[in-house]
Amino acid sequence: MVAEPVVGAPDAVADLHERAARIRDGMGGAAKVAALAAAGRLTARQRIDGLLDDGTFDEIGTFAHSARPEDAASTPGDGKIGGFGRVDGRPVTVVADDITVKRASTSAVGARKMRRLFETAVRDGLPFVFFGETGGARIPDMMGSAGFGAIGPLLYPSGRARSVPMATVIVGESFGASSFLAGVSDLVVQVRGSALAVSSPKVIEVATGERITMEELGGVDVHARTTGQIDLVAEDEQQSWDQVRRFLSYLPSNAQQPPPVLPAVAPEDLGPLTSLVPAERRRAYDARRLVRGIVDAGSLMELQPQFARSLVTGLARIGGHPVGVLASQPLHQAGVLAPQTCDKATRLILLCDAFGLPLVFLHDTPGFVIGRQAEHQRLIAKAMLLQQAVLMAGVPRLSVIVRKSFGLADHVMSGLGTGADLLVAWPGAEISFMDPLAAANVLTPDGAGPAAERVDAGTVGAVTYDTGPYPAAAGMHLDEVIDPERTREVLLCAIERYRLRPFASGADRPLARWPLAW
CATH class of the missing domain: 3.90.226.10 (2-enoyl-CoA Hydratase; Chain A, domain 1)
Known part of the structure; x- marks a missing residue:
């Protein structure tokens, strides 16, 4: 019988290293x-x-x-x-x-x-x-x-x-x-x-x-x-x-720590922000360029880029501070929200809320997709899940209405009446219960031709006269109407201001214990 090596003896240590290497x-x-x-x-x-x-x-x-x-x-x-x-x-x-x-x-x-x-x-x-x-x-x-x-x-x-x-x-x-x-x-x-x-x-x-x-x-x-x-x-x-x-x-190493802050980096020089967003609200543009014109250069890490593409979601930095970004993407389906879009948005909100990253919403959406397929994909449940996530989030919610924000889509993007920590709009923004053209068609008797041809100018005017941002700002439903070129500055000031709040760890936030899949 061969004796076992003595603990701590040279042959025991050699045996340990030989076993581990093997x-x-x-x-x-x-x-x-x-x-x-x-x-x-x-x-x-x-x-x-x-x-x-x-x-x-x-x-x-x-x-x-x-x-x-x-x-x-x-x-x-x-x-x-x-x-x-x-x-x-x-x-x-x-x-x-x-x-x-x-x-x-x-x-x-x-x-x-x-x-x-x-x-x-x-x-x-x-x-x-x-x-x-x-x-x-x-x-x-x-x-x-x-x-x-x-x-x-x-x-x-x-x-x-x-x-x-x-x-x-x-x-x-x-x-x-x-x-x-x-x-x-x-x-x-x-x-x-x-x-x-x-x-x-x-x-x-x-x-x-x-x-x-x-x-x-x-x-x-x-x-x-x-x-x-x-x-x-x-x-x-x-x-x-x-x-x-x-x-x-x-991200921080855990939910008990604040997110790491890096030295600030200027955004990419893509020209004036207004040059990235066409004034005509039906013209498409790439929201990723708008985001890149606001956040620190090279900091946008888009998540799920090929899924539910009418919304851009990802992580970025503004002035070195990490944030979560949700931006309507007019390049795909005009930026409408759909059941899959709700899942995508909810996933990012839960991540950011758990680890203390402020949420930045950039609105340019005509509303939710409608029709049989969307309803059969549980649109109501998905939209309400997203709205609950928005309302329950404990991190700062910073919203910018860039061009249009209609109906329930405005609410689930942390818009009017949702208690956003910052809610501002560009001067040409449109905000309402629904797209004015669609509303005019609802009010107009059925007729021949495409919807855009059936409505008269008077009917359109009757439902569009107060969709601009100033009536909402007059009633303090908006915090401010801002110069588009100040968008980054306004967001950064808010982020730095909210960092002075007492830090609430992820374990103290309701969303930290939401299901990880649904």
Whole structure:
């Protein structure tokens, strides 16, 4: 019988380093690591090192393995690699699925490691970053009531409040737990070529007979354009690391801290703001240029750019202060709001409210989309959800009515009567219950020809004479009518003024405990 090395003795320390090196270098087997390299793919450890500042990864759970004796030798780390490190000097927690160990399938020990890291991140106030690529649950471990009972509560932090920023990067074929984690994350990045779904095409075919490709089921275009379940597409893994780093730079490490302030940067020189917005309210323009003309140069990080495109949402800085931006986008559907737009807006509001970022609304919307499809997509429920989020937000709400703001769309964009902390309008803005032309048509008997040709000038005049900003300003429904070229100055003054308020942590705000998906 060979004696175990004495604790602390040189041979015990050497044994420790030899064991750790074997696990960290060999992972699930040299052949599997080599196969990933041959396919131009990265290992879980390479992803972690790519995200973190050089040499800062401090691993826990190195010596974990499957609880099943027959799998102990073949499951180093048990499919999950994680620990702590730094991103731009700030401490973070990071976990990555290890595809070389049983397809990174979720088992009791691997899930326990992930849960341990997440709970530590919340307790210590550290952002949590996850790289997802798993085939789902490990069937032998999950089957039976005892196995299911052991793994189920450890799978994902579905009941979490937004106490620390959580980012998920989908790097490969992701089913089950890694997809569920994406569903409760503040940022979801999907690398092109990966797939994000609850079940794999094989499981779907067995269960339903439906045949579907991985790309059709959960590729980046599906989620970026149709479902809205991801915030950003990364063309490669390097870009995904950059996106996560940039996202975290706008946010505090946790909801107990105020957001970080950087040195101010002047906005892009795009000419006068009035040159970016046509006076004719039916002419389209790109709202992103207007936003870029207001915020610090290079600071706009648009989120969900291909989803619900009639609203631009994202993070930016004004005078170095991070803010959330919601801007009507006349370039798409004239800037109308729709059920999907409401989901997009609500998601950003919840994020900003949890982590203390002021919200900036730029209005140029004719109202909500109407028709059978919108109603069948639960327009009422989505609009009311968004309105509740706006009214319950505890962070400053700063609204600028740029060109037009009609009906309920004005209210859900933090407009008249919503208690906005700042509500101003450009001098040519139109504000009313509905578009004056539409209102005139409602008042005009049916006739031949397009609606615009049926109404007479007198009827239009009767419903448009008081839609300008001055009647609202006269009754103190607006704080001020401003020179458009002062828009940035007015917003920055408000942001700096509201920073003097006593800071309310995210845990004290109602939206911090709203569901993370709906």
